Amino acid sequence: RKEVEQDPGPFNVPEGATVAFNCTYSNSASQSFFWYRQDCRKEPKLLMSVYSSGNEDGRFTAQLNRASQYISLLIRDSKLSDSATYLCVVNSPGSARQLTFGSGTQLTVLP
């Protein structure tokens, strides 16, 4: 089983749609969770951290379910500029100080 697993997509959605991405992680001891965004041929950039109680940043909502070892990202009212690959990131089971990246979920928002 992969340490961090994501549906690779691609997700093709119309502008204004709501889209949700899921991510599962294998180590129940993981403590830090993030969503990063990577535009085509660019570097990853932090989108948001994921907190136990769930958190929201504008149109983006992140949820954590420790019992199921599952993280989600919800994007509401999607914009063309949301088109990117979304990376789920978890602190590594091998060392508490390393981050393990998922392979990413590709999103294309269509006009």
Added chain:
Amino acid sequence: ETGVTQTPRHLVMGMTNKKSLKCEQHLGHNAMYWYKQSAKKPLELMFVYSLEERVENNSVPSRFSPECPNSSHLFLHLHTLQPEDSALYLCASSQEWGAGETQYFGPGTRLLVL
């Protein structure tokens, strides 16, 4: 701009060449990282430096040799690479070495080994 720069942005090299990748961070961070990103694969952590000391080496082949002369600069020396080493090499930095720290990435060096 993230404050992390990398040069060169693109590099083509033969298997017998020796080249170096350079990373510089202008954020005053104490930890720096090298990652490899191959097509359709997750980012793979290669090396971590904290306060100029190497703290992680994730079973990377010896044909990759990192160097951290100071907390702002990180190099990756390459020699006798293989075609499967072709990938995007990303440098990142964070304030400290820790799982809760946000990492800031440079734009990467896209490497092609012929």
